[in-house]
Amino acid sequence: MHDLLEGLLDLSGKDERPLTSRLAAQLRSLISEGRLKLGQRLPSSRALAARLGVSRNTVTYAIEQLVAEGYLDVSQSRRPVVAAGAALLTARCFDDLAPDTVSRPLSTWAQHLASSDWPPLYRGRPLPFQPGLADEREFPHDIWGRCLRHAANRRFQRSDPTSNDSALQAALLNHLATHRGISACPEQIIIMPSAQAGLALIARVMIDAGDVAWIESPGYGGAYAAAFTAGAKIVGVPVDTDGLRIADNAPVPKLIFVTPSHQYPTGYLMPIGRRLELLRFAGSVGAAIIEDDYDGEFHYEGRPVAALAAIDPDALVFYVGTFSKAMSTDVRVGYVVVPEAMIPTFELAQRHLGLLTSATLQTALAEFIERGAYLAHVRRMTRLYRERRDCLIGALTEEVGTRLSVDAPAGGMQLLVRYTGLTDDRHLSHRLLGLGVVARPLSEMLHHESQERGLFLGFAAWTNAELIDGAKLIGRYML
Amino acid sequence: MHDLLEGLLDLSGKDERPLTSRLAAQLRSLISEGRLKLGQRLPSSRALAARLGVSRNTVTYAIEQLVAEGYLDVSQSRRPVVAAGAALLTARCFDDLAPDTVSRPLSTWAQHLASSDWPPLYRGRPLPFQPGLADEREFPHDIWGRCLRHAANRRFQRSDPTSNDSALQAALLNHLATHRGISACPEQIIIMPSAQAGLALIARVMIDAGDVAWIESPGYGGAYAAAFTAGAKIVGVPVDTDGLRIADNAPVPKLIFVTPSHQYPTGYLMPIGRRLELLRFAGSVGAAIIEDDYDGEFHYEGRPVAALAAIDPDALVFYVGTFSKAMSTDVRVGYVVVPEAMIPTFELAQRHLGLLTSATLQTALAEFIERGAYLAHVRRMTRLYRERRDCLIGALTEEVGTRLSVDAPAGGMQLLVRYTGLTDDRHLSHRLLGLGVVARPLSEMLHHESQERGLFLGFAAWTNAELIDGAKLIGRYML
Numbered sequence: 023m024h025d026l027l028e029g030l031l032d033l034s035g036k037d038e039r040p041l042t043s044r045l046a047a048q049l050r051s052l053i054s055e056g057r058l059k060l061g062q063r064l065p066s067s068r069a070l071a072a073r074l075g076v077s078r079n080t081v082t083y084a085i086e087q088l089v090a091e092g093y094l095d096v097s098q099s100r101r102p103v104v105a106a107g108a109a110l111l112t113a114r115c116f117d118d119l120a121p122d123t124v125s126r127p128l129s130t131w132a133q134h135l136a137s138s139d140w141p142p143l144y145r146g147r148p149l150p151f152q153p154g155l156a157d158e159r160e161f162p163h164d165i166w167g168r169c170l171r172h173a174a175n176r177r178f179q180r181s182d183p184t185s186n187d188s189a190l191q192a193a194l195l196n197h198l199a200t201h202r203g204i205s206a207c208p209e210q211i212i213i214m215p216s217a218q219a220g221l222a223l224i225a226r227v228m229i230d231a232g233d234v235a236w237i238e239s240p241g242y243g244g245a246y247a248a249a250f251t252a253g254a255k256i257v258g259v260p261v262d263t264d265g266l267r268i269a270d271n272a273p274v275p276k277l278i279f280v281t282p283s284h285q286y287p288t289g290y291l292m293p294i295g296r297r298l299e300l301l302r303f304a305g306s307v308g309a310a311i312i313e314d315d316y317d318g319e320f321h322y323e324g325r326p327v328a329a330l331a332a333i334d335p336d337a338l339v340f341y342v343g344t345f346s347k348a349m350s351t352d353v354r355v356g357y358v359v360v361p362e363a364m365i366p367t368f369e370l371a372q373r374h375l376g377l378l379t380s381a382t383l384q385t386a387l388a389e390f391i392e393r394g395a396y397l398a399h400v401r402r403m404t405r406l407y408r409e410r411r412d413c414l415i416g417a418l419t420e421e422v423g424t425r426l427s428v429d430a431p432a433g434g435m436q437l438l439v440r441y442t443g444l445t446d447d448r449h450l451s452h453r454l455l456g457l458g459v460v461a462r463p464l465s466e467m468l469h470h471e472s473q474e475r476g477l478f479l480g481f482a483a484w485t486n487a488e489l490i491d492g493a494k495l496i497g498r499y500m501l
Numbered sequence: 502m503h504d505l506l507e508g509l510l511d512l513s514g515k516d517e518r519p520l521t522s523r524l525a526a527q528l529r530s531l532i533s534e535g536r537l538k539l540g541q542r543l544p545s546s547r548a549l550a551a552r553l554g555v556s557r558n559t560v561t562y563a564i565e566q567l568v569a570e571g572y573l574d575v576s577q578s579r580r581p582v583v584a585a586g587a588a589l590l591t592a593r594c595f596d597d598l599a600p601d602t603v604s605r606p607l608s609t610w611a612q613h614l615a616s617s618d619w620p621p622l623y624r625g626r627p628l629p630f631q632p633g634l635a636d637e638r639e640f641p642h643d644i645w646g647r648c649l650r651h652a653a654n655r656r657f658q659r660s661d662p663t664s665n666d667s668a669l670q671a672a673l674l675n676h677l678a679t680h681r682g683i684s685a686c687p688e689q690i691i692i693m694p695s696a697q698a699g700l701a702l703i704a705r706v707m708i709d710a711g712d713v714a715w716i717e718s719p720g721y722g723g724a725y726a727a728a729f730t731a732g733a734k735i736v737g738v739p740v741d742t743d744g745l746r747i748a749d750n751a752p753v754p755k756l757i758f759v760t761p762s763h764q765y766p767t768g769y770l771m772p773i774g775r776r777l778e779l780l781r782f783a784g785s786v787g788a789a790i791i792e793d794d795y796d797g798e799f800h801y802e803g804r805p806v807a808a809l810a811a812i813d814p815d816a817l818v819f820y821v822g823t824f825s826k827a828m829s830t831d832v833r834v835g836y837v838v839v840p841e842a843m844i845p846t847f848e849l850a851q852r853h854l855g856l857l858t859s860a861t862l863q864t865a866l867a868e869f870i871e872r873g874a875y876l877a878h879v880r881r882m883t884r885l886y887r888e889r890r891d892c893l894i895g896a897l898t899e900e901v902g903t904r905l906s907v908d909a910p911a912g913g914m915q916l917l918v919r920y921t922g923l924t925d926d927r928h929l930s931h932r933l934l935g936l937g938v939v940a941r942p943l944s945e946m947l948h949h950e951s952q953e954r955g956l957f958l959g960f961a962a963w964t965n966a967e968l969i970d971g972a973k974l975i976g977r978y979m980l
Contacts, residue, residue: 039678046682050807087682090806092773105773128846129731132706135849143852167653170861174646174831199518203525203566215694218855226730227611231710247853251705252608294571294584327570328529352653352860367607370614373622374726376697381831382649383859 027065030057033074041076045084053093053104064094064102131251139466140243150492152460153287153436153480154317154347160403161350165395166386173385185372186213187384193391194357202315203332204341210359212368213379217316217344217356221248224340224358225277227371228310229254233276238266240467240474242286242314245279258469261285263429265292268303275309282330283318287438287467287478289431297330301337310338319348319400320482321433322408331359345387347435348400355379355387403482407435413486414479414493421497435482438464440475441500447475450499459495506544509536512553520555524563532572532583543573543581610730618945619722629971631939632766632915632959633796633826639882640829644874645865652864664851665692666863672870673836681794682811683820689838691847692858696795696823696835700727703819703837704756706850707789708733712755717745719946719953721765721793724758737948740764742908744771747782754788761809762797766917766946766957768910776809780816789817798827798879799961800912801887810838824866826914827879834858834866886914886961889968893960896969900976914961917943919954920979926954929978938974 031048033041052058064070067085071078085102088094095105127133148155191208198204214220221244229235231253237245239258249256254277259269265285266278280300282292292300304311313330331341341359346352360368372378390396415428418439427440444450447463454461454477464476477496481489510527512520531537543549546564550557564581567573574584606612627634670687677683693699700723708714710732716724718737728735733756738748744764745757759779761771771779783790792809810820820838825831839847851857869875894907897918906919923929926942933940933956943955956975960968 039684043678043682043684046807047684047811050682050812054812087807092806128706129709132846132850135846135853138849138853141852163654167650170649170653171646174649175642199522203522203529205518205526214855215698216855216857218852219694219857220855222854227607230608233608244855251853328525328566333529333533354857354859356855367611367614370617371611373620373697374614374617374730375701376693376695376699376723376835377856378695378698378833380833380859380862383862 027052027070027073031070031074033076041080042083042087045074045076045080046087049084049088050093053088058104060104062104063099064104066101131253134250138247140247142462144460148483149455149458149460150484150488151479151481152483153462153478154351155480155483156347156350156403156435157406157483158350158352160406162395162399165393166349166390169386169389169393169395170382172389173382176382176385185369185378186211187381187388189388190384190391193388197391197396198329198341198343198359202318202341203328204359205332205335206359207362209365210362212358212360212372213384214356214358214372214377215379216346216354217314217342218244218248219377220340220342220356220358221245221279221312221314222251223368223371223375223377224310224312224342225249225252225254226375227364227367228252228277234273235277235279236266236269236272236275236309237279237469238281238285239469239472240287240464241279241469242281242316243467245312245314246469249277249279256469260470260472261288261290263288263290264296265290266296266300268299274307277310277312278304279312279314280330281314281316283315283321283327284431284434286314286316287436287462287464289429289434289437291327291432294327294333297327297333301330301334301339305337310340312340312342314342316342316344317347317434318343320404320407320435322404322411323432348403349390349396353383353387355383407482410481410484410486410489411437414481414489417490417493418496421493422500426500436478436480439477439479439496440464441477444475444500447477451477453499454496457495457499459492461496506531506549506552510549510553512555520559521562521566524553524555524559525566528563528567529570529572532567537583539583541583542578543583545580610732613729617726619726621941623939627962628934628937628939629963629967630958630960631962632941632957633830634959634962635826635829635882635914636885636962637829637831639885641874641878644872645828645869648865648868648872648874649861651868652861655861655864664848664857665690666860666867668867669863669870672867676870676875677808677820677822677838681797681820682807683838684811684814685838686841688844689841691837691839691851692863693835693837693851693856694858695825695833696793696821697723697727698856699819699821699835699837700724700758700791700793701730702847702850702854702856703789703791703821704728704731704733705854706843706846707731707756713752714756714758715745715748715751715754715788716758716948717760717764718948718951719766719943720758720948721760721795722946724791724793725948728756728758735948739949739951740767740769742767742769743775744769745775745779747778753786756789756791757783758791758793759809760793760795762794762800762806763910763913765793765795766915766941766943768908768913768916770806770911773806773812776806776812780809780813780818784816789819791819791821793821795821795823796826796913797822799883799886799914801883801890802911827882828869828875832862832866834862882961889960889963889965890916892965893958893968893972896972897975900972901979905979915957915959918956918958918975919943920956923954923979926956930956932978933975936974936978938971940975 067078067081071081089096094102096102191211194211195208225248229252233254235249235254236257236259238261257272259266266280329341331339344356346354425442431437447465451461451463461477512523516523546560550560568575573581575581670690673690674687704727708731712733714728714733715736715738717740736751738745745759808820810818823835825833904921910916926944930940930942940956
């Protein structure tokens with residue numbers, strides 16, 4: 023009988039899995055492949071353990087596993103028998119399958135993903151000028167850690183604990199009322215696993231395949247991604263120094279995506295006149311507006327402008343915000359303020375798509391805001407990031423000189439550098455990445471025909487010294 | 502001049518917003534409504550403060566706000582003037598809009614949500630027998646809180662910190678290899694904000710509108726929701742005591758959703774023979790399988806059976822799991838093990854839809870697993886929940902007697918009660934809810950024509966005494 027398994031089982035090779043799993047897997051294969059036949063009896067666990075040089079427990083556990091799965095039967099004897107349930111497997115039963123089972127078509131959308139250049143991902147530690155990053159080194163990790171621990175120790179149980187935490191809704195609403203002029207009821211705030219999830223959710227709720235969505239050009243790739251996922255026909259609408267310029271000849275939109283606080287990537291602020299024009303236009307054609315206030319907490323000149331949602335509370339505006347810029351990318355919680363009449367729809371849509379955020383995390387965020395830690399951090403970072411913005415502009419001017427054009431953004435965490443004579447910003451970006459600097463090309467963010475070229479540089483997450491070093495590298499390659 | 506604002510501004514009413522916001526809002530309205538005209542000059546902030554009985558800072562802040570927004574201009578004088586930018590507003594500019602801006606059509610999917618009866622939501626504290634809930638009272642909140650604090654205090658910064666944490670992937674893979682026989686590489690584990698997000702993501706990646714998806718009948722409402730969101734044509738396939746029975750006459754599926762560990766809601770375990778049959782069938786027609794192991798950690802009879810994904814690692818199987826059942830609903834993190842060749846597609850799809858989970862939370866989960874707290878808790882809860890299952894079956898048998906039929910589930914957190922003579926389980930469920938007991942009707946979970954009726958009862962989150970009290974209530978109404 024011991025000849026039966028001779029040479030078939032081998033646990034000596036290098037493998038990170040536990041011995042029990044490996045033994046079970048090998049026995050399973052032998053049965054599946056028909057090398058152990060229905061009714062054949064295995065050696066005792068003691069004998070098997072001795073032969074393989076493993077503990078008897080290892081063997082016992084593997085046998086129990088295969089019994090539970092129905093491969094082996096020990097009902098008649100202590101020595102396991104290949105079970106009738108496995109008799110389907112006279113030969114390896116999957117031989118008739120196509121060898122490459124995953125090459126079959128994905129959904130049309132999923133197939134398209136391979137050709138998408140958004141989001142750009144950089145592995146490893148962040149590199150200078152990578153946009154959208156807060157400086158983690160400045161974040162009050164200790165206070166945040168305490169808030170999390172308090173939240174985890176909360177012992178009471180709620181029925182539906184994870185959709186939208188009412189304490190967080192209340193704290194956030196108070197902040198948004200004071201700093202953005204938004205008046206809403208707390209239930210209008212839908213908490214999201216990320217701001218991007220909010221964009222995709224709004225698109226999914228508002229858009230049927232073929233509906234027209236306007237996005238800014240140049241504009242944020244995530245807005246394109248969200249509208250595309252929902253099947254929208256996407257129209258890139260050029261921006262000027264006042265932000266998105268209403269396009270008279272473009273197809274009438276169902277959804278308009280804008281970044282009025284600091285246009286992404288140009289940094290321009292949309293003034294009140296353009297805001298009113300946009301609201302009026304959207305209302306007249308029945309379009310919804312997504313107002314993405316991605317880094318709206320950081321204002322350097324003057325005060326933050328009231329949100330579109332604040333100017334006309336009756337307009338169909340979705341205000342999107344995030345904690346990952348103002349606090350830390352580790353947090354990654356976003357939110358959407360939806361029109362009051364849409365609360366039930368969004369709550370249901372959120373559950374159907376599983377767009378939930380840990381209740382513990384939400385409770386901790388509420389405490390972080392309520393105790394003033396959030397506002398204190400935003401204020402401190404506003405001062406710091408403004409200095410860094412000025413430092414980067416100074417360094418770039420010094421290194422690249424007058425052929426460079428930077429419109430100092432009134433706020434936010436990044437700036438756009440335009441450079442006369444630059445024709446291939448992708449190539450330049452690629453070369454700079456090789457030197458350890460992330461400088462995103464403007465041409466990647468264009469959604470209409472345009473000769474605009476430039477580099478998009480994040481300045482928030484780096485010290486002045488790091489910014490100056492990076493500017494020197496750029497200067498060397500731009501000259 | 503002071504007559505200009507006479508009777509127009511009033512901050513005496515009850516309002517929870519800060520005075521500054523209220524003053525800014527009132528001034529904004531006066532300008533928007535044309536009651537203050539272009540070029541009109543406001544009183545000095547000192548005079549305005551005195552008149553309104555508020556501090557001068559309150560007024561200054563409100564004025565600055567409106568200047569930033571472009572409503573007022575202070576460039577020529579200290580006393581603010583209604584600005585040219587606001588001249589668009591000769592009358593309230595939204596008068597030409599339809600009054601009910603949110604009544605316009607949502608997407609077809611969003612319109613359908615209103616008629617969806619999933620998920621059932623219960624406000625307030627959880628009620629006995631509400632399914633899917635772990636007992637929070639038994640959870641080691643203190644250990645979990647320490648893990649969270651450690652994770653928050655981690656100071657290093659990563660470039661792409663929030664998609665899928667490699668420490669969590671490694672810890673989870675080790676667990677899945679040992680307890681489910683799954684062999685995979687860590688990158689195959691995609692971390693999700695919830696298991697539901699995983700289901701919806703898989704459907705979105707695999708399904709185009711009109712593709713056929715099979716779901717179990719009776720079956721899990723979340724599977725229906727996920728397939729419906731992706732636009733699938735949904736076919737409910739009846740289950741027997743071995744789980745989903747392959748339907749020869751049904752349209753050929755692109756996606757098959759199953760719960761082989763404990764079928765939802767019947768609790769039956771799919772034996773190896775049916776598993777192999779399913780894998781073979783799916784392979785032959787080119788269908789993908791979603792294996793939802795929603796409460797697969799809790800096994801009471803024998804050992805957990807190897808996952809479908811473990812039986813044939815080359816099959817197109819998506820294994821879905823969650824931490825919210827084994828740990829606490831507050832955690833709400835799920836995951837999907839995807840086929841290796843699909844890692845790039847899923848990573849991109851995850852980012853496009855923003856299905857991200859806080860990096861801090863992921864790091865804390867990795868520590869919770871690595872230090873053994875996860876497995877220790879699962880083992881302790883397995884003993885406790887088995888006792889509770891037995892207690893509930895005993896109490897129901899005592900109260901309702903022999904006309905009751907319960908198939909004691911081999912694992913999991915809930916059981917299905919069938920009752921001869923019960924014709925309207927929805928009505929019974931509704932009456933029981935009025936008495937403070939959640940007993941979900943089986944008929945709500947049917948996706949094919951069937952006369953099956955019953956009640957679905959969660960037993961994990963309640964003590965024996967609570968379970969007995971609930972059983973008595975049910976007994977009273979079933980007799």
